[in-house]
Amino acid sequence: MKRAVAQAAVVAVALAGLSGCASGPVDRRALCTGFDELGRTLMTAVGGIFDNAVFSSADDLSDLAERYSGTDLSADAAALGKIADSDETSGTELQRATRQTATVCGHPLGLGTTSYADTGSGYGGSGSYGGGYSAPTTSVTPYTQPYTQSYTSAEPTTAADNAPSDEAAAQTTLQQQVATDRTSAEALADRWVPQLSSKNDGLVADGTTYDQRAIWADFTTTRQTYPSALLLWSGDYSSFTKGDFWITVVNTPFTTGAAANAWCAAENLDADHCFAKLVSHTHGPKGSTLPR
Structure with a gap:
């Protein structure tokens, strides 16, 4: 009995020590631990982000961003505080609210985790508040280049900034983008993803007659909102009915179509502009699309 009381006293002292640090500056380890925790909480929220755990994280x-001792993260702190006080949010809103924090931690919210070379205990001691650890390395496979570009650019690139001059140039640009995204796209094989767009030359949709330049503009505009967007050529996969479409998907794989559709619903995207698609080299078109 005395031993149990003594152990309880030790725990109480430890907790008191942690609370004493709650108002002081924090370093990258503490910041990124909180960032990764929010990402994990976000990725487990299904069917709409109303979970108290998301807002608590x-x-x-x-609070951590406000107290970070490095780069000024006050804008992220304010945006996150506003979300925490609201009744509803989305993955996109949370990603926008953590742009600068994502730069510090080296990966987008919910995609990958920050790892460290040292074996510090996390909170408390030199491994948490000031010094004592090496700079983090980031594991984001298969989430690579598209995310890195999104969070290192001071100003977002618009479609007009790199619009091809003619149809031939636009087609070449689209082909180059597919090649750039291929490694990340291959990591999605036999997984369900949210499909945001499917366009080919001559398609009429949403009041637009699409040519190659319009398709490129559609993709780059989409990627401003969803930095994880990847461009696929339907002819490279067996799960698409037609082989001549440029396909835009989100680089967020799910094990079921229902989970991918839940992501669409959480983003408040309608059924015509977001639905679950199975990306596969072996699965046929039948059963590879799950409408909402």
Whole structure:
């Protein structure tokens, strides 16, 4: 009995020590631990982000961002604080609210985790508040280049900034983008993803008659909102009915079509502009699309 009381006293002292650090500056380890926790909480929220855990994690990260001793993260802190006080949010809103924090931690929210070379205990001691650890390395496979570009650019690139001059140039640009995204796309094989767009030359949709330049503009505009967007050529996969479409998907794989459709619903995207698609080299078109 005395031993149990003594152990409880030790725990109480440890917790008191942690709370004493709650108002002081935090370093990258503490910041990125909170960032990764918000990402994990976000990725487990299904069917709409109303979970108290998401808002609690956002509030915790807001506090850490406000107290971060490196780069000024006050904008992220304010945006996260606003979300924490709201009744509803989305993955896109949370990604936008953590742009600068993502740069510090080296990966987008919910995609990959930050790892460290040292074996510090996390909170408390030199491994948490000031010094004592090496710079983090980031594991984001298969989430690579598209995310890195999104979070290192000071100003977002618009479609007009790199619009091809003619149809031939646009087709070449589209082909180059497919090649750039191929490694990440291959990692999605036999997984369900949210499909955001399917366009080919001459298609009429949403009041637009699409040519190659319009298709490129559609992709780049989509990627401004969803930095994880990848461009696929339907002819490279067996799960698409037609082989001559440029396909835009989100680089967020799911094990079921229902989970991919839940992501679409959480983003408030309608059924015509977001639905579950199985990306596969072996599965046929039948059963590879799950409408909402």
